[in-house]
Amino acid sequence: KSANGFEVEVESGWGDDPLFSDFKPDLIINNNDFTEAHQDWAQSITTPQNPPRELGWYQRKKSRYFKFYNQLVYEFAEVAEIDPLLFEVKTELFPTFDINLLESKEKLALAVDNLIVNLKNQYEERNWTQKPFVFVKNNSGTYGLAVIKVESGKEILDWSYKSRKKMKAAKSGKDVEEVIIQEGIPSIVETDGVVAEPVIYMIGSSLAGGFLRTHGAKTSTDSLNSPGAIYKRLCVSDLAIRPEGCPMENVYGWTSKLGALAISMEAKEMGVLI
Incomplete structure (x- = not known):
């Protein structure tokens, strides 16, 4: 039941098309990251779904997405005549990660x-004063799990038990077998x-x-996707023009559009229809 009193009762969601109290839906909007494939459930559903289950984290890779995103950034930057590093997120794949092997950690470092x-x-x-840092992330998965910020390779070699445990397993207990350095x-x-982000x-x-x-216990260089995060509504009208004359709607808008195009390229390479 929603805040305005609208109520929908789910009668069935398994073994047949999902039936609601007053109508049969034409589209299922998924709010599931599909860390698990849920193949049996998918086979029982004939109603179109969006986003597609096949773009779930049971087979999606962050490295593939950012490959296409950064490719589009360079194309966009050439047309717009801007520095691509303003939009690019440098991402490298480390495909053979084993938290238990010293050799693997040394290569990662x-x-x-x-x-x-x-x-x-x-x-x-570019006369940027920001000190560079990176995140080591599980190449598959979400929920902010198996993500650690590092400022040097030595930090990886000195990982505590807590850090090693954090990088050992992802959502649903899956092992972390490959990571990206971002x-x-x-x-x-x-x-x-x-x-906030x-x-x-x-x-x-x-x-x-x-x-x-938002996260009151984190700094501007920490991952905010962690316990204690608070979420606040953001309207397009909130994206005001900054004092230097930069309309933030354009900044976030073009980044979002590049991201959406990257997902379509990712889906095409995966053979997923969207």
Whole structure:
């Protein structure tokens, strides 16, 4: 039952098309990350679904998505005549990760150091004062699990038991077998004195609002997708023009549109119809 009193009763969602009290839906809107494939359930449903179950984390890879996103960033930057690093999120795949093997951690530490040096050089070329850092993330999965911020390869070699445990398993207890090393992007947005990051919803190619993820116990370089996060409504009208004359609707809008295009390219490579 919704806040305005509208009520829908689910009568059946298994073994047949889902039936509601007053109508049969033409479309199922999924709000499930599908860490598990749920193949049996999917075979019992004939109603179209969006987003497709096949884009779930049981087979999706972050490295594939960011490959296409960054490719589009460079195409967009060339047309718009801007520096692609303003939109790019440098991402490298580390395909053979084993938290229990010292050799694996040593190779990961070396890869982290190499990326940080590369980022440092690019920042200095642009007179950016931000100290580079990266996140090591499970290449599959969501929910903020198996994600750790590091500023050097040595931190990986010195991981505590708590850190090793965090990188050992993802959602539903799945093992972490490959990771990405990803450039850390500081969150410059604040609301009510705490750091925040915007998440934008889209309908087709149009912005449809979103939310701010905030966390009072985190800094601008931490992952905010962690216990204690608070979510606040974000309307497109809230994306005001910054003092330097930059309309934030364009900044978030173009980033979102590039992201949506990247998902379509990702889906095509996976053979998923969207």
